[in-house]
Amino acid sequence: MRSVRVTIFFSLFLIVLFLALAGRCFYLQSVKAQHYLDESLRQQRAERSRQPQRGPILDCRGRVLAASNGIQTIFAEPRNIKDAKETSSELAPHIDMGAHVICQLILESRNPGFARIKTTTDANECAAASRIHGIGTYSDWQRHYPMGRLVSNVVGFTANDNRGLEGIERKYDTALRGSPARNIFFADPRRRPIRPKEQDGVLTNGVGIILTIDSTIQQFARDELAARIAEYEAESGVAIVAEPQTGAILAMVSLPDFDPDHAGTTDPNNFRSRALTDWYEPGSILKPIVAAIALDAGVVNTTEKIFCENGPYSGKHNGKSFGTIGEFKNYFGDLTVREILMNSSNIGMAKIGQRLDAERLYEGLRLFGFGEKTGIELPGEVTGLLRTPDKWTSYSVTRIPWGHEICVTAMQMIRAYCILANGGRLVSPFLVRAVVEDDGEVTELKQPPPPVGYLVRHEVAKWVVSEALVSVVNEGGGKRAKLDKWQVFGKSGTANIAKSDSRGYSQRDYVSSFICGAPAEDPAIVVLVSIRKPNRSLGKHYIGGIVSAPVAARITERTLTYLGVD
Amino acid sequence: MSQFRFVLVVFYFTAVLIFAVYLRGANNRVFYELSQYNVRQRQLKQELVARQLELESLINPAALARRLDELQTND
Numbered sequence: 001m002r003s004v005r006v007t008i009f010f011s012l013f014l015i016v017l018f019l020a021l022a023g024r025c026f027y028l029q030s031v032k033a034q035h036y037l038d039e040s041l042r043q044q045r046a047e048r049s050r051q052p053q054r055g056p057i058l059d060c061r062g063r064v065l066a067a068s069n070g071i072q073t074i075f076a077e078p079r080n081i082k083d084a085k086e087t088s089s090e091l092a093p094h095i096d097m098g099a100h101v102i103c104q105l106i107l108e109s110r111n112p113g114f115a116r117i118k119t120t121t122d123a124n125e126c127a128a129a130s131r132i133h134g135i136g137t138y139s140d141w142q143r144h145y146p147m148g149r150l151v152s153n154v155v156g157f158t159a160n161d162n163r164g165l166e167g168i169e170r171k172y173d174t175a176l177r178g179s180p181a182r183n184i185f186f187a188d189p190r191r192r193p194i195r196p197k198e199q200d201g202v203l204t205n206g207v208g209i210i211l212t213i214d215s216t217i218q219q220f221a222r223d224e225l226a227a228r229i230a231e232y233e234a235e236s237g238v239a240i241v242a243e244p245q246t247g248a249i250l251a252m253v254s255l256p257d258f259d260p261d262h263a264g265t266t267d268p269n270n271f272r273s274r275a276l277t278d279w280y281e282p283g284s285i286l287k288p289i290v291a292a293i294a295l296d297a298g299v300v301n302t303t304e305k306i307f308c309e310n311g312p313y314s315g316k317h318n319g320k321s322f323g324t325i326g327e328f329k330n331y332f333g334d335l336t337v338r339e340i341l342m343n344s345s346n347i348g349m350a351k352i353g354q355r356l357d358a359e360r361l362y363e364g365l366r367l368f369g370f371g372e373k374t375g376i377e378l379p380g381e382v383t384g385l386l387r388t389p390d391k392w393t394s395y396s397v398t399r400i401p402w403g404h405e406i407c408v409t410a411m412q413m414i415r416a417y418c419i420l421a422n423g424g425r426l427v428s429p430f431l432v433r434a435v436v437e438d439d440g441e442v443t444e445l446k447q448p449p450p451p452v453g454y455l456v457r458h459e460v461a462k463w464v465v466s467e468a469l470v471s472v473v474n475e476g477g478g479k480r481a482k483l484d485k486w487q488v489f490g491k492s493g494t495a496n497i498a499k500s501d502s503r504g505y506s507q508r509d510y511v512s513s514f515i516c517g518a519p520a521e522d523p524a525i526v527v528l529v530s531i532r533k534p535n536r537s538l539g540k541h542y543i544g545g546i547v548s549a550p551v552a553a554r555i556t557e558r559t560l561t562y563l564g565v566d
Numbered sequence: 567m568s569q570f571r572f573v574l575v576v577f578y579f580t581a582v583l584i585f586a587v588y589l590r591g592a593n594n595r596v597f598y599e600l601s602q603y604n605v606r607q608r609q610l611k612q613e614l615v616a617r618q619l620e621l622e623s624l625i626n627p628a629a630l631a632r633r634l635d636e637l638q639t640n641d
Contacts, residue, residue: 063622063626064618064619064622067615067618067619069612069615069616069619070608070609070612070615121612121613121616123606123609144619144623146619146622146623146626147622147623147626147627147628148628149628150626150627150628188594192598193597193598193601194594194595194597194598195593195594195597196597215626215627215628216627218627219627219628219631222628223631
């Protein structure tokens, strides 16, 4: 009887025990399932986020203008360090730093989870450091600009988080940046990855950008411009070298510039590429463009003489007075178009403008690309200012032909001269030659197709370049741009800067420009130099033919020699 | 089944199980080594890029012009 009771009791005990076990199983499997699943995954899984390498930016000869390189940061986690002195002493011999310096960094860190100790590229240092309790490492990318200031206004720079903030870095930020990935592994108890589990995203490094800029030509232009700006204590300056047949920009200098490695401490005004963001009244360098428009329209021919008044010119256009127009220095009588350009006669150009009239003058300038962006691949480009004829005053048609009442950018000017130099065909300036993948495969060739069609008749463009503009250099105001080896064509311009606080022009502040090209018979390059506000109190000259022409000539000479042009 | 056959089957199954465990361990080990080599390869590549950048900063036109200026000044 007793044994039966013991059996029943034991059976009941077993049943209760199994019920309790079943209940516990149920509790673990359903109620706490997620919790333990998460816990087990946390123990088993190891994650690694991989940031893509930002693509490089190269010049047209493959020289590195910007590139990213991996760096390791050794850091301490102060909240996990019991004895900062001991940890520092342990770490110091591995990373070649004083223990007291490390100790100070740990103790003075405001963030209890992070104190940066050292940035290094040495993997052995990192491996040794990461074995010490409370010390960790992480990898990141650092952007390098080996050429420093040389191309800073074109290439731009990135922020600490690898975001492009200026120049090509900004314009092509998305493509240069690439896309990150996250790898998840099964890890052993020592956190070593033993099997891949899943991957979130595909790691794609950023594409590479090849520019049309040639850093050697850029160096020539920067050297010459910087020396001239220093000599004349000018406010700023721009120099551009372009290939007239294609519109490729070989050099684009904007001074003052900045050091991209220390962009954080630079005046933000220096970040911009002045050739695109600053507009100004071009002055006389616009005259050949208007002359070409007039010759092409047939309102004037190359042999006809235009009376330039032998004195100031005043009168009416369409019944309204256009005020009085003077010359820069001397007054002239009868001049041909070539002589008007050679002597840079304002009155001659005003009369050509009157013959063209507002509509044709406006349409011609629009065709040459004034009043609209050139579309070059840099941020911040402005359109310049070319008002529609309905907004023109009675002065406009006699002022615009000699470069007043119109504002242009240096890039628009260089495009217009490229059109003249290549025989009248439309070209668009461009900076990016190609986009290449991480493995070197060219994915996008950015060079625009060869230009078709003529903006002005070929013979007109040819005549303006090889007759009129050559005579400017040989006999006119561009003599300082003359070269022994090559026949240079060019035009100088000196434009007053409008006052910012009242009406009218400043009589002290000028933009001195010179634009030229060579060889005149088949131009290989076109060069523009504009220097803003040369210091007149130095007692030196301020006109474009003296301030800027020698700079443009030296850039032309060095570039043609470098390119091997005969 | 004779006792000998039984022992053989048990031995065979045990050996297969041990071999499977070994293979799994080897797989994990090889994957770990592969990951290490990948990391090493990346490090070497980065070192190469660092050297290339160092070289670029020495031979680029701006640096050469600066060096020439220094030489001329010293002369």
